Amino acid sequence: MGVSLRALRALALLAGFYLLGLFVLGVFAALGFATCQWTRPVIALKLCIVLALLAIPVVRGMFLLRTPKDDGESGLAVTEGRQPLLWSTVREVAAAAGTRPPDELVLTGDVNASVSENARLLGLLPGRRRLYIGVPLMTGLSEIQLRAVLAHEFGHYGNADTRISAITLRGRHSVARTVNSFMERAENRVGKERARQEKAAGKALRKGREAKEINTRGVGFGYRAMARPFIAYGSFYLRATQSAARRQELAADRTAARVAGREAAASALREVAVLDAAHDLYLSGYATVGAPAGLLPPHGQFYGGLRHLLAEPGRRSELEELRHDLPGTTASPYDAHPPVTERIRLIRELPDDGRAAGTPERHALALLHDPERVCADLETATFVPEALAMRRAQWPELLHLGRRARCEEEAGPLRHAITAATGGDPTLRALLDAADTGALWRIADRLPKSEAAGRASGRAAREFVRPDLRSGLARLLVLELVDARLAWWEMSWSDPSRLRLPEGYEELMPAALDAAVADSPDTAPLRALLPRPSSLSH
Incomplete structure (x- = not known):
């Protein structure tokens, strides 16, 4: 396809958007005229206001006269x-x-x-x-x-x-602007309605009445419905222009x-x-x-x-x-x-x-x-x-400290749970002490849960939370070893970074962690893996 034909095709696709917009505006105008002719003035006024609000995104999209210029990528x-x-x-x-x-x-x-x-x-x-x-x-x-x-x-x-x-981008931006305007207005309506219902529910609760369930289904339907023909044309536009692009x-x-x-x-x-x-x-x-x-x-x-x-x-x-x-x-x-x-x-x-x-x-x-x-x-x-x-x-320091910071971040939920449940310092030793007093599952209950885990109780609840508790314990142990300079993340350009643990720890840690999160926790094996206090000062 020659340059002239491709340009003509791009112009035809762009014109199609304007024809769709003019058709929609024409339908609005006809509805408004018919309403003014055949209904009471109050009803006609309300409908004309609604039609005018629905027409604004169409007009904005059609009269986006300026295609965004290339201001340059960051470089x-x-x-x-x-x-x-x-x-x-x-x-x-x-x-x-x-x-x-x-x-x-x-x-x-x-x-x-x-x-x-x-x-x-x-x-x-x-x-x-x-x-x-x-x-x-x-x-x-x-x-x-x-x-x-x-x-x-x-x-x-x-x-x-x-x-x-430039022609193609003009059409894409026009369609996208129209659709986004409709969807933004729909979301704004939903947000306002949700806020109104939440305010009413709060007021009912303060008066001792049962609050109604928040329900925004159907809110903003008019805007979403108006967006559909433009979404359909935008899909067609993209497919047509992308086939040419290929x-x-x-x-x-x-x-x-x-x-x-x-x-x-x-x-x-x-x-x-x-x-x-x-x-x-x-x-x-x-x-x-x-x-x-x-x-x-x-x-x-x-x-x-x-x-x-x-x-x-x-x-x-x-x-x-x-x-x-x-x-x-x-x-x-x-x-x-x-x-x-x-x-x-x-x-x-x-x-x-x-x-x-x-x-x-x-x-x-x-x-x-x-x-x-x-x-x-x-x-x-x-x-x-x-x-x-x-x-x-x-690079070696970067990778080691970066992995440590990520491990610290991932251990955050368990640390917060320890503090919330015991009021003490969020350390591994504090957690093991709490486990010895029977408070382990009270701490575990404060970990973030999925919706299914939140509904569970008894042994089922423990099974849901046990993997996260075990992972958190492992991270706390690793942080103790790293801070005692007994473990580190080793950098390699040929393989993913590897955590280097003290000799024998890779074999001992799984069983020690399993024992610590058992229904009847045994913390002794995990305590044996903690660095000695003297090593923390090195």
Whole structure:
């Protein structure tokens, strides 16, 4: 489908929203006119007020004349003077793709590359172009793979995708604004009605009467009903525009294959999918682990530390398995990207261009001047002030203290239960002392419960709460050992962090915990595992 036909289609879909809105307003106007003609003035006035309130979201959605502009993702804008080699590569790839290069280049902290264009007059006139490149993406790609990724993005420029998207975005924002306005008004009505009923119930209780059950069913029905046709059109709009978007992605893939070579384009797609999974693991298992303790990795390592994980031999084998087991289905019918496996298959079906992927001469990160400084500057550009104020720690300390803070947080419910039940210090020794006096299950009863557990009683109630009580005891014991420097979390780039316990504890702890949470608690085995008072001062 050519650019003109795609633009015409986008305009037709946008016009469909306005036709739907005009139809709804026309129905409202007809109802209002008929009411004024055939009913009493008081009834007509009330109905016209209701119709006017229902019409407001439609009018707001229809007259959203301004599409939100691209103000830029959070990132670090770099000039050609600061990053000449990267800019030179970008210009070369843009020329090979047959399109105008971007006006701005922004480095981000994502495993992604994207382009935007602030087109004017709903995309009829070109605008300022911006290219986003993720530093973690560059960390895991070769230079030729990065060129393939850039060529794909510039394919969107060449196919006028970024300009036509201005029309598409206008329609999406209009539909979304209308639906959100209806739903917000419905929720406001529900909130006001709930507050009114709760006030009435409180008043009844104060007078000694039985309070009525809070019931907001049916409140806001008119707004929710009015939202349905727009939700239906929005679903159709997304499906129609996303099918076109998928064709655009495949066309951009062909541009990548033409510029960088078939093998490079296919390997880049595969590697980006693998990097995305590796980056998720890195963020959750390393970079953000210290956050509960108010810690961040060393300067520049939050975005730059991914290379440690990628370089670890143990992780390489996991990533290699992932390369050969990519997801083959699309998660959502609204996803603009076809499945990666399908895209790779279509690229490999292109005629052989004689350019094998081979061994890359240079890593993509080599295109950056002083990448360590870039990663540090990117943190400054993207972190909120609270994050920038956090203390920096080396990786082993970061992981150990972060895991300890998480363990402390998870032990919080049991600590609160101990204090609430005994009025004493929320320590493991205090809990064991209480257990010896028969107060263990009184403490356990104060732990957070599910609805089913809250209804249970007797032995059934104990069975519900026993696992949480046992887990809490284990965390309190671990905290005692860690604070006595007898246990620690050991960091590894090849495996998840592992809690190192004193010799023999892994074998002794399960039985000791089971004994402590038995129907008739025996605390002696668990007491034997507590650190001696002398070790606490070390």
